[in-house]
Amino acid sequence: MDPQQLRTFVAVVDHRSFSAAARGLGYTQSAVSQHIAALEADLDAPLVTRRPVTPTEAGERLLEHARPLLLRLDAARADIARLRRAHPGRLAVACAPGALTPAVANALVRARTAAPQLAVSVRVGARSEAVQAVLAGAADLALVDGAAAPSDPLPLPDAGPLTAFAIAQEPLAVLLPASHPLAGRPALRLPDLAAARWIDAPDAAVPLAQLRVAAQSDGFEHQLTYTGSDIKTLGTLVAANGGLATTALPMAAGMSGVAAVPITEPRLVHRTELLHPRNPTAPAAELAETLRLA
Amino acid sequence: MDPQQLRTFVAVVDHRSFSAAARGLGYTQSAVSQHIAALEADLDAPLVTRRPVTPTEAGERLLEHARPLLLRLDAARADIARLRRAHPGRLAVACAPGALTPAVANALVRARTAAPQLAVSVRVGARSEAVQAVLAGAADLALVDGAAAPSDPLPLPDAGPLTAFAIAQEPLAVLLPASHPLAGRPALRLPDLAAARWIDAPDAAVPLAQLRVAAQSDGFEHQLTYTGSDIKTLGTLVAANGGLATTALPMAAGMSGVAAVPITEPRLVHRTELLHPRNPTAPAAELAETLRLA
DNA sequence: CATGAGTATCAGTATTGCTGATGCTAGGTG
DNA sequence: CACCTAGCATCAGCAATACTGATACTCATG
Incomplete structure (x- = not known):
């Protein structure tokens, strides 16, 4: 072989x-x-x-x-x-769409202004692509998001040794069309939504497979698959009654026609993790350190 | 390469x-x-x-x-x-020492008596060896044990696609020498023991690394490493004040000089999982089905 | 049935991957 | 201190391999 x-x-x-x-x-x-x-x-x-x-x-x-x-x-x-050659003049970040929080963006910009000769690049793509980029050395660190129990690690494909830690945890919210009967509720239980019609957007939102694992339940059938990583577009689909999706609560701000309702049960959070190789480049290690403390 | x-x-x-x-x-x-x-x-x-x-x-x-x-x-x-050729006349089980519960043993014997021509073999060894045996096809199914939060899966090395499910959950207990000041307690909190002297017996007991992950704590330094898979011998070491170790509570029955005290905090259990390949042989699938229902 | 797109096979050649012999060097010995 | 020896490197030579290019075969289609 x-x-x-x-x-x-x-x-x-x-x-x-x-x-x-x-x-x-x-x-x-x-x-x-x-x-x-x-x-x-x-x-x-x-x-x-x-x-x-x-x-x-x-x-x-x-x-x-x-x-x-x-x-x-x-x-x-x-x-x-x-x-051999740790490109110290480069800082390439690969991230999933929901993972680039304002705090991360600020830290990136600070890193750039602190070292103006640093070539900072950000590449947004599917979760698995971000992980792959770090493993293959195309990126220096990755930011990925997903749903998990409050202090559990994210379920990530294990293709090699990477260091991972959480940099943010926000309430998990389900996106509903504003006209949905449950849209006005202050909170929702996930099991009550297992039978609803969902959009499977594995790149842009929390993948349904991950939701099933985290909620330890079957169900969450999808009626529509969304390939792509743009969250705004996903919101448009939800507003048009294409189905439900889950993201971090703050992510839904400013989406028209969409209501974001926090999920209270089971106790799940939207968690963002930073991944880097065991031997990160200097700028990557610094950025990781900044975000770890934040 | x-x-x-x-x-x-x-x-x-x-x-x-x-x-x-x-x-x-x-x-x-x-x-x-x-x-x-x-x-x-x-x-x-x-x-x-x-x-x-x-x-x-x-x-x-x-x-x-x-x-x-x-x-x-x-x-x-x-x-x-x-x-190609699924040895249907064979049932090879690889298991970790703490994983062969009486229920499993009974099921194995029943499988044998139901089909007398079935060549049943059991091989006890280290956790990783058991997993490896199933992956490499040397065994048809594996039984491994460890510590985890009540309904979390065990943290296992991911070297390929295996089907896993829990077949038993028992209280987790710490083994102390009978003379230990805490030996009389009805229950103990794990954080209180982080500073104690431990035996790292990755094959015979719950590995300290797994304990650290499950308890989300550092500490649990070991003063002695025990290589081997015999639990009785481990008990002798504990009795001789070699350090502490954790196993399933029922496992400690009949050990002289050793007190087994259940752990109440954090909420951890000793969990036994059955692993088999995606396409198990008929006898392996049957045994798995029996144990799943039990 | 004729055609074409696509896979299998074959011969030939350049490369690779072994063995066995020999060279070289660090660490131990009288 | 010179010598010895165990053990890794290197080299030549041969057998096996892994490509290319040409050609034969085999379906699916009109």
Whole structure:
């Protein structure tokens, strides 16, 4: 199971084609075909059906492992590269949309004014992308948010050793259309909403899967999936009766047509965590220290 | 970063010698030397000092990734192998010493009598070994125990997708020598014991690291490390004033010279979980189902 | 049935990855 | 203090491998 072959396999599944994967990887189609054949011979199981190219049962299983494996290989390389040349003139932050609080923004700006030659960059994207960026060394630290019990850590994909700590906790709120019968309530219980229609917005809001874990309940079926990381747009969807979503209470300020009602039960909070590698660059460590104390 | 080379690297570190690693792996010393040289050239960093052979800073970092990476490669292979030929005539259970409760034992025996041709095997070992055995396919299911908040999952190393659920929860108790001033108490608060002298018995009792996480506190320094999985022996050490340890309350029954006092604060339980792969063999699934309902 | 898009196979070649022999160096020994 | 030796590095040579490019095959489509 050569990592190169695994990479080829993942590309083949993603492109749904041997030839397209070959182009993407800079190989010939012949090489890709041989990679897959070698993997199938090694594991003694067919991995993809041909025409159409679809992962088989065994292929699905392999995929579950292959992606994290490749990510971790990159993480290992990045960890060691950081030891050699720690770009001290750079501060790259990867964050999920709900995670860049005013306090963080202020700290970032202060770091920049304190050291004007520091190249500060912020990249907003999906939660998993932010984590990945730190693991692979593309970012120096990540800010991710989610729902959890008051002092529990966030459930994050564990692809390597990262240091994490909370930098903010706010009440968790459900976003309802202003016209919703429950919109006027001062507070709501989450179990009462399990049967409601939800929007699954894994990047922009609290993912429903995380909500199910935190509330220890099934339910929370979604009628609509929202791909993207813009919270304002999510508010528009909620206002248009697309379904419910959960975010931090302060996040909903200024959304028109949307009511944000705090959730009292179970005792959940919206928590923002800062993640950085074990051996952070100097500017990243400083920023982390600032936010830890705040 | 060829997995073969990583395997060689890990072996070199474990053996503290190139030649010994070569013998262990069935290579020549020359090949091992070339593997390490290739890795160092690839990562552009020295990985081990020579004479004595010790991991460098970069080597330590690589090790943190290499071991889980190799484990997961095995897990991937095992997952796919299970699809092909699911040994339905075998039921191999790997468990941590505190995890084989009477209920589990009874269920195992019932499974055996119900299907006399079933080859039932139980292997007791360290927690991580049990998890590893299931991932690598050497065992069909694992039973592990530990401390956690009442309905939280156990903190387990995440090296792949496993299904887990609790099969037992008992009060958590601290083991004290019978002569200890606190031994007569009906109950104890964990924070009051943070400054005590502990035995770190990561295999036999609740690991101190897990206790720190569950209690959200530092402290719990150990004065003695106990390697091994025999709980009776641990009791002897406690009785001899070697330090404190925590287990499930019923576990301490019949230990002479040892007092077991339940812990009331923070609200922690001793929890036993059953782990199995996503696609368990038929006997494993049946046993899991029996224990889930119990 | 003819066509085309796409995968499998094959031969050939450059590269890789071993072994076995030998060189080199640090640490121990008389 | 010179020598010895255990153990890592290096080198040449050979076998296995991993690509490319050409070609054969195989479905899905009109």
